[in-house]
Amino acid sequence: MIKKAVIPAAGFGTRFLPVTKSQPKEMLPVIDKPVIQYVVEEAVESGITDILMIIGKGKRSIEEHFDRNYELENELAIKNKEEQLQEVRKITGLANIHFVWQKELNGLGDAISYAKHHVGREPFAVLLGDTIIKSEQPLLKNLASIFERYGDSVVALEEVDPAIVSRYGVIGGDEIEKDLYAINQLIEKPKADEAPSNLVFAGRYIFAPEIFDCIDQTPPGINNEIQLTDAMRLLQKTNKLYGHRFSGKRFDIGNKLDFIKTNIVLGLEREDMNGDLKQFILNLAKEIS
Numbered sequence: 537m538i539k540k541a542v543i544p545a546a547g548f549g550t551r552f553l554p555v556t557k558s559q560p561k562e563m564l565p566v567i568d569k570p571v572i573q574y575v576v577e578e579a580v581e582s583g584i585t586d587i588l589m590i591i592g593k594g595k596r597s598i599e600e601h602f603d604r605n606y607e608l609e610n611e612l613a614i615k616n617k618e619e620q621l622q623e624v625r626k627i628t629g630l631a632n633i634h635f636v637w638q639k640e641l642n643g644l645g646d647a648i649s650y651a652k653h654h655v656g657r658e659p660f661a662v663l664l665g666d667t668i669i670k671s672e673q674p675l676l677k678n679l680a681s682i683f684e685r686y687g688d689s690v691v692a693l694e695e696v697d698p699a700i701v702s703r704y705g706v707i708g709g710d711e712i713e714k715d716l717y718a719i720n721q722l723i724e725k726p727k728a729d730e731a732p733s734n735l736v737f738a739g740r741y742i743f744a745p746e747i748f749d750c751i752d753q754t755p756p757g758i759n760n761e762i763q764l765t766d767a768m769r770l771l772q773k774t775n776k777l778y779g780h781r782f783s784g785k786r787f788d789i790g791n792k793l794d795f796i797k798t799n800i801v802l803g804l805e806r807e808d809m810n811g812d813l814k815q816f817i818l819n820l821a822k823e824i825s
């Protein structure tokens with residue numbers, strides 16, 4: 537069973553400036569919860585009990601969000617706001633949450649290397665802190681069950697428009713069963729004509745602990761950063777690496793348009809607002825069409 541997860545959340549969020557000047561992108565609200573809480577909830581629903589967040593400068597509000605706030609709890613208790621009190625208390629009870637600080641922003645691979653000591657020699661999950669996945673079952677749970685079956689690292693893959701593959705880590709491989717690939721090629725942000733496919737890493741991974749040794753041996757790659765994809769390419773030389781093409785939607789909150797879409801899609805699922813929101817969208821669609 538995979539019990540430990542790592543959530544990298546140290547980046548500056550430059551694609552979402554100016555709001556990210558003083559506010560971590562992982563703390564941007566989708567309806568009424570910060571993005572990173574959705575990520576933690578997916579991990580917890582997948583069986584994770586221990587989470588290490590890799591954070592950096594300006595990310596203190598993430599720590600505060602997952603810490604208890606006794607003053608607020610007292611206030612809510614005195615005012616008999618039971619529902620909000622449970623909501624606030626639930627956050628700290630989700631999992632054992634730990635933090636470590638990435639000293640310099642040297643890439644995703646470098647960020648994950650900060651988890652080496654905490655994780656030890658056991659398999660673990662990685663969930664990008666700025667990515668919400670909407671799928672029937674929690675995506676990480678699907679990856680965990682593939683890991684149980686095959687006993688080797690497995691990552692989530694998404695099929696994207698070939699025109700935009702250069703934004704992602706891209707794989708090549710053989711489909712060994714429906715939606716499951718044995719990966720044999722990995723390139724981070726290739727040019728469109730050099731990409732082996734349009735299957736890209738989608739922000740959820742389960743790794744054997746050997747990934748840490750591979751990161752240690754990985755030189756800086758594209759953008760002069762230690763890329764997780766480059767470390768995975770080394771891992772794939774000695775261990776098997778599987779890719780699961782998931783069905784569902786990935787929302788990259790670092791991207792402004794995705795952020796707006798996420799609020800709408802998840803808002804339409806909320807009982808307390810879906811009727812009004814749907815009506816608003818229908819009226820708006822008439823106005824602008």
Ligand code: G1P
Nearest residue numbers: 644704705736737738739765788
């Ligand atoms: C990172 C990974 C990339 C992956 C992407 C998914 O890139 O390096 O392999 O496809 O996340 O969002 P970034 O978005 O940090 O440039």
